[in-house]
Amino acid sequence: MNLHKKALFFDVDDTMYDHLHPTRDALRTVLGLSERFPYEEAYHRIRYYSDVLSAKGGLLEGKAGQDELEDMREGRFVLALQEFGVNITREQAVDIQKEYLDRQYRIEPFEGATSLMDELSSAGYLVGLITNGLEDHQMSKIRAMALENHIAAEHIFVSGTVGYAKPDPRIFEVVNERTGTLAEHCCYIGDSWRNDVAGAVAANWRVIWFNHRKAAPESEVAGVYETAASYSELKKLLLYPTYV
Incomplete structure (x- = not known):
């Protein structure tokens, strides 16, 4: 565990x-x-x-x-x-x-995305994906970006297969159960206020809003969240203790 x-x-x-x-x-x-x-x-x-x-x-x-x-x-x-x-x-x-x-199916990851994943894995973090959609469709995008070279298959969770979709906090609970982790030790990074921020906050996870489009919050959330607008900012938040 x-x-x-x-x-x-x-x-x-x-x-x-x-x-x-x-x-x-x-x-x-x-x-x-x-x-x-x-x-x-x-x-x-x-x-x-x-x-x-x-x-x-x-x-x-x-x-x-x-x-x-x-x-x-x-x-x-x-x-x-x-x-x-x-x-x-x-x-x-x-x-x-x-x-x-x-x-x-002809997409490329944001600059710095896969290198950050590799650095996080090397630093001892369990790194994964949680995405809404149907299994075949989402996995085609994941393969198009070659993300399976950076993330273990058992750490990829697609709502259409899990049976719960963000913002339902139960999808995060399933992830904790299947990876043997605790909510207080998990962080979720996503762009959607409704699905990612509100959903992960409700599951008692740490949340970083990847707000590269400089959107405004859509509602109140009953918890704390952080914000990053690029992968260089994410790296500072995640890997440098002075930013945590």
């Missing part, structure tokens, strides 16, 4: 890599949107609707079928883009999703 071992777990989407890039490229390719379009704002709304629609159907816990998954993936583009005066058909949403998926 690792009851006294310190552990660090990372989110994947928009924490290990820039999730905006494949989204922006897909919108440009299918819709021909100009450089002036507010891609980052639209990205945040697409993620919002992705979370809302997934929660309704239990998609992130692996409780829905392919039809429900496709409805969510297409619906998030339709609903989000409407807010920016761009009305698209379901057929266009299908095309955006296809382009987006193709680019999802």
Whole structure:
């Protein structure tokens, strides 16, 4: 058992890599949107609707079928883009999703991400991933970034297989149980206020909000969190005692 071992777990989407890039490229390719379009704002709304629609159907816990998954993936583009005066058909949403998926599997980690993981492992930390989504989809992204070369397979947790999805604190409890760690010895790093910060705080983990997009907190959380905007800042927080 690792009851006294310190552990660090990372989110994947928009924490290990820039999730905006494949989204922006897909919108440009299918819709021909100009450089002036507010891609980052639209990205945040697409993620919002992705979370809302997934929660309704239990998609992130692996409780829905392919039809429900496709409805969510297409619906998030339709609903989000409407807010920016761009009305698209379901057929266009299908095309955006296809382009987006193709680019999802041609991604690279943020600068310093994998080297930090290696340094943490060398320093004696248990290092892993906790990500929302379906197993095949998330693992394809993990393999695209070659993260399996830096993290043991048994330390990768995908909500669709675990049966609980962030922000449900039970996914963090499952991680503690399966890795033999304690909440007070664990830290979670993620970009999503709702899923990552609120979820990990509720599980009594240490939390670092990877806020590289300089977003504002979406709500109050009943706990303490730290903030980093780059992997160099994360390194200072995690490896240098004067920053802890």
